[in-house]
Every structure is written in C-alpha cells, then in structure tokens.
Amino acid sequence: MASLNIGFIGLGNMGAPMAANLAKAGHKVRGFDVAGTTAEGVEQAQTIPDAVTGADVVITMLPNGSILRQVAAEAIGHMREGAVFIDCSTVDVESARNTSEAAEKAGLLAVDAPVSGGVGGAEAGTLTFMAGGSEAAFAAAAPLFEIMGQKAVHCGDAGAGQSAKICNNMILGATMIATCEAFALADKLGLDRQRMFDVVSTSSGYSWSMNAYCPAPGVGPKSPADNGYKPGFAAELMVKDLGLSQQAAELVDADTPMGARALELYKAFVEEEDGKGKDFSAMLPRFAGRGRGN
Numbered sequence: 001m002a003s004l005n006i007g008f009i010g011l012g013n014m015g016a017p018m019a020a021n022l023a024k025a026g027h028k029v030r031g032f033d034v035a036g037t038t039a040e041g042v043e044q045a046q047t048i049p050d051a052v053t054g055a056d057v058v059i060t061m062l063p064n065g066s067i068l069r070q071v072a073a074e075a076i077g078h079m080r081e082g083a084v085f086i087d088c089s090t091v092d093v094e095s096a097r098n099t100s101e102a103a104e105k106a107g108l109l110a111v112d113a114p115v116s117g118g119v120g121g122a123e124a125g126t127l128t129f130m131a132g133g134s135e136a137a138f139a140a141a142a143p144l145f146e147i148m149g150q151k152a153v154h155c156g157d158a159g160a161g162q163s164a165k166i167c168n169n170m171i172l173g174a175t176m177i178a179t180c181e182a183f184a185l186a187d188k189l190g191l192d193r194q195r196m197f198d199v200v201s202t203s204s205g206y207s208w209s210m211n212a213y214c215p216a217p218g219v220g221p222k223s224p225a226d227n228g229y230k231p232g233f234a235a236e237l238m239v240k241d242l243g244l245s246q247q248a249a250e251l252v253d254a255d256t257p258m259g260a261r262a263l264e265l266y267k268a269f270v271e272e273e274d275g276k277g278k279d280f281s282a283m284l285p286r287f288a289g290r291g292r293g294n
C-alpha cells in the first residue's frame, strides 16, 4: 500500500512498539506522548496538533476513556476531512461511542479497535484487533491492523470493539479464577498438578486459562507461572477490564454475577493483598495459601 502519514498518540508499553511497526512497514509516523516517550523510526511531535495535522490516519493508545475523550477533543479539530481516527486503547463503551460520534460529526472515519495480545503481541506485530465502526472505516483501517496484528474482527457499529473486548476479558477473569481455585482444591485433595492438567486440559473443564496459560508452575506450556508470576498480563489490568465490563453491565442492565465476583476478588488481590505487579494467574498461590475461613 502507499505510504501514509500517521499520527500516533500514546507511546507507552503498547503504543511504542505498534508505532515502530508502522514505521518499519514504510509509513511516515509522527508520535506524541505527554511523557516525552518515543519509538524507533517515529518522528517526535511536540503537541497533539503537531502530530495530527495533515495526517491520513490518527491512532491513539491511551490509558483510559477520560484521557481518550480529552485527546480526541483536541485532535479531531486539526484533522483533515476524510481522515481516519482509530482508537486502540481499552476504554468504556460510552467513551468509545462518544469519540466515534465526535469524529464522524467532523467528517472523519472512526474505529474503536482495542487489542488483545499484550506487549509481546505489540512487539511481534501479532495483536488481535476487535473493531467497531462503519464498513468504510473498518476497510480504511484494515491494512494497518494487518501490519500491527495477525487478526482483525469487525464486530459491528461504534463501541462494538470495546464490547467484544470486555466480554472476552470477563470470561478470562472468571475462568482464570475458577481454574486457580480448582487447582487449590485439587492440591488439598492430594491430586498431582500435572495429572490435574492432563485430565482437565482434555476434558470439559478446559479453557485458555488452563490449556494455554496454565497458572501452575512447571505444568502445561510455558507461562508467567514459570517466571515467578512476572506479567504477562498484570492483575491490575484485569481489575481495569473487569471494572469496564461491570460499568457496561450497569449501563445496559445485564446480570453478570460471575464477572462481579471476579472483579471483587481481583480488586482485593491487588489493593489489599500482594497481587500488585503480579501476573493475573498468581491467583493460584493466593488460593493455595488460604482455607475456607479467609
């Protein structure tokens, strides 16, 4: 494809390698981050208008919905009509819809496109994108998703990407907890962890948490459990995503008791116990060290 002018806002753990991959693919990328961070092959802009003026595409990779709204409010007015605004951050569904609406009102194409795959996926260019927006907006963004990722699913209208992401991660949080508490029960029943894995990973209790990211050290494929529970996917990020799914559930009056309980457990783990800075699979030693009374 022809070389595009891309403005990239938010060059953090995820954004920096994503922007670097776009530059490596031959696009002209101007990046801006309030922290002054930069990325390989990316020209450093001093302000948001400086990063987005004249851009064909603007991509944001920011911490939360309120920052996205602020950044979008500043960026959109400086973008040329017909340009594409792609937000790849994980944010609340309302902020995603609000941002798309503001962009479309200004004559832009807009896509909410949160990712899964983590920092490793961002570096390797193997992220999965879950996208919401019009057909035209998705078609315009798709070639860039191909550079930064290995799969992009068009989930529906504005906000549908965020909806898919938080539903997926609500399942992930709940299944990781179920997997960890089952291992802790198996321990106390005297069951060997490897045998537990051999059975569950090929039986109806199997899941990504068990089969691909086993929380028991030395069992199953290599995972953060084999590296002292260094993230990986930090428990704090799971608290964020479970919080977003509960916020969305309230908005649309959905009954999500497992998601609510998973949020409570991860929140306590991070805020009151020793979960901060650990991978979200470190729920296993947490459960293993407890009894029914605590």
Ligand code: NAD
Pocket (backbone or CB within 6 Å): 009, 010, 011, 012, 013, 014, 015, 032, 033, 034, 035, 037, 061, 062, 063, 064, 067, 070, 071, 088, 089, 090, 091, 115, 116, 117, 118, 119, 232, 233, 237, 240
């Ligand atoms: P990060 O904190 O490393 O990066 C965010 C960047 O945004 C920071 O560098 C910060 O300085 C910058 N920023 C904040 N306010 C800004 C502003 N007003 N203008 C310009 N830049 C600003 O976070 P991250 O790990 O890169 O995650 C980014 C997003 O991706 C989050 O929404 C996160 O939930 C999501 N996500 C992260 C992972 C992961 O494994 N890290 C995985 C999937 C999704």
